[in-house]
Each structure stands twice: as C-alpha cells, then as structure tokens.
Amino acid sequence: MTADETPATETSANHPAGAPSPGLSPAPPALAIRHVTHEFGARKALDDVSLTVPAGSFTALLGPNGAGKTTLFSLVTRLYDNRSGSIDVLGHDVRREPAAALSALGVVFQARTLDLELTVLENLLYHATLHGIGFRAGRRRALELLEQDGLADRAKDKVRNLSGGQMRRVEIVRALIHRPRLLLLDEPTVGLDIASRAALVAQVRKLVAQEALGVLWATHIIEEIVPGDRIVVLHRGRVRADGTYGEILARTGSDGLGAAFLSLVGEDSEVAA
Numbered sequence: 001m002t003a004d005e006t007p008a009t010e011t012s013a014n015h016p017a018g019a020p021s022p023g024l025s026p027a028p029p030a031l032a033i034r035h036v037t038h039e040f041g042a043r044k045a046l047d048d049v050s051l052t053v054p055a056g057s058f059t060a061l062l063g064p065n066g067a068g069k070t071t072l073f074s075l076v077t078r079l080y081d082n083r084s085g086s087i088d089v090l091g092h093d094v095r096r097e098p099a100a101a102l103s104a105l106g107v108v109f110q111a112r113t114l115d116l117e118l119t120v121l122e123n124l125l126y127h128a129t130l131h132g133i134g135f136r137a138g139r140r141r142a143l144e145l146l147e148q149d150g151l152a153d154r155a156k157d158k159v160r161n162l163s164g165g166q167m168r169r170v171e172i173v174r175a176l177i178h179r180p181r182l183l184l185l186d187e188p189t190v191g192l193d194i195a196s197r198a199a200l201v202a203q204v205r206k207l208v209a210q211e212a213l214g215v216l217w218a219t220h221i222i223e224e225i226v227p228g229d230r231i232v233v234l235h236r237g238r239v240r241a242d243g244t245y246g247e248i249l250a251r252t253g254s255d256g257l258g259a260a261f262l263s264l265v266g267e268d269s270e271v272a273a
C-alpha cells in the first residue's frame with residue numbers, strides 16, 4: 001500500500017476517532033504524563049509533574065513565564081529525553097515507542113516556523129512529505145483543511161503576505177496534516193490582536209468538538225479559558241491544581257479564574273487577566 005492509499009483514521013458521526021468503541025476497553029487518553037521531573041543543572045524546571053489530556057478535551061496549561069510549559073512540551077516531543085516518570089501519547093510511551101507516539105502528535109511551537117518564501121500550500125506539502133504522506137494525498141488533505149478553516153483562497157500566496165493570525169492558523173493546519181490525535185500548542189496567541197486570538201481559539205475548539213482531538217494549550221492568558229475547559233495550573237515546575245474550570249473555582253473558593261489562580265500561585269505571577 002502506498003502512502004497515497006493509506007486509509008484515513010476511521011471516524012463517523014457516532015464514533016469519532018479517539019472515542020471509546022462500544023464493548024471495547026476505553027480509549028487511552030491523548031496524553032498521560034506521570035511523575036516527570038526535569039533539571040537544567042541545579043535548576044529544577046519540572047518537579048514530579050503528572051497530568052492527563054483526555055481525548056476530545058481542551059486542556060489549558062496555565063502558568064506564568066518560567067513555569068515550565070515549554071520544557072514540558074520539549075519532553076513530550078522528544079527534544080529532551082525524559083529520564084524520570086513516563087509520557088504516553090495515545091497509550092504509546094514516547095521512550096519505548098517513539099515512532100507511534102510522535103505520529104499521533106501535532107505541535108505548534110511558540111516560535112513561528114513557516115518558510116516565509118514558500119506558498120501556504122508548499123509549506124503544507126513539505127510537512128506532509130516529512131510524515132511520509134504522498135504528494136496527491138498530502139495536497140488533498142492540505143486543501144481540505146484550508147477549506148475547513150476558510151483559508152483556501154490563500155493556498156497559493158506566499159506566507160510572507162499573510163497576517164500574523166493567518167500564519168498561526170496555517171501552522172495549526174500544518175500540525176494536523178498527518179491526522180494526529182493530540183495537538184500541543186505553546187502560547188500560540190502571543191503577539192496576536194484580540195480578533196486574531198479569538199479566531200485561533202475558535203479554530204482549535206471546533207477541532208476538539210468535531211474530531212475528538214485532545215488539545216493541550218499552554219497559555220498565561222486567563223481570558224482564553226472558558227467554563228467547560230480542563231485546567232492544569234503549573235507554577236515553578238509544579239502542578240498546583242488540575243481539574244475542570246468549576247473544580248478549580250470550588251477548590252479555591254473563588255468566583256473567577258483570575259482570583260483562583262492568584263490564590264494558587266501567590267502574587268508573583270505574570271498571568272494576564
């Protein structure tokens with residue numbers, strides 16, 4: 001079977017990918033991190049971190065600068081080796097089964113990584129090729145995703161001519177090209193205006209709802225989090241709270257997420273309310 005003929009992940013309206021099948025054991029979470037510690041010399045960037053991103057959930061990783069969010073993403077993506085604890089993507093341990101784990105993973109890094117001199121479509125096809133997807137299947141998938149996101153008319157434009165928000169949306173499309181089940185986004189809205197930020201968050205929430213994608217969204221912007229989201233509060237390398245929006249408010253006795261966050265991490269935070 002060629003890459004062009006590789007069947008898409010089976011989905012249907014009643015049984016989206018990642019959701020448990022009737023009669024079968026429940027699907028593994030999109031991401032399960034257990035007891036991970038990471039040090040840079042004497043500095044402990046992560047200290048016994050455990051968290052789960054269920055399939056079909058929008059989980060916000062909320063933490064101020066220096067909390068350890070990027071370090072955590074670097075461990076999940078294997079930029080760094082996790083020497084303690086375990087990290088499973090869709091049930092695959094990233095150390096023992098890196099190929100299976102990484103093929104289920106899409107990432108949008110903090111720094112922009114599109115080639116400005118290539119067109120939108122060329123950028124997407126380049127990425128598809130890296131994932132072993134044939135030219136025709138890659139083109140079909142890229143155009144389908146651009147269409148869904150309202151960007152089809154920009155396919156042949158050089159990336160240089162897009163707005164910052166559009167570039168970010170293309171990066172999300174690129175991260176989805178190989179049909180991952182987990183999407184990691186590291187502070188994707190930094191530098192965007194309010195309208196672009198809202199469009200980006202809406203794009204990702206739609207994916208969670210329609211495709212049962214598990215999303216881990218690192219941010220320090222409280223406004224991006226809404227009731228119904230799962231939240232992991234990370235501060236100075238430690239998980240300070242992990243639960244639904246309502247659980248975090250109830251646990252801290254707060255009437256808003258800003259107040260809840262402050263009561264969890266104290267005054268030395270740089271989280272934007």
Ligand SMILES: Nc1ncnc2c1ncn2[C@@H]1O[C@H](COP(=O)(O)OP(=O)(O)OP(=O)(O)O)[C@@H](O)[C@H]1O
Binds near residue numbers: 069
């Ligand atoms: N390569 C490195 N060498 C030494 N220390 C590092 C390195 N990378 C990160 N750190 C330190 O680890 C801690 C966590 O940093 P990290 O970048 O993961 O936080 P973050 O939550 O992503 O912050 P930001 O929002 O500012 O990117 C910080 O104290 C940082 O200075």
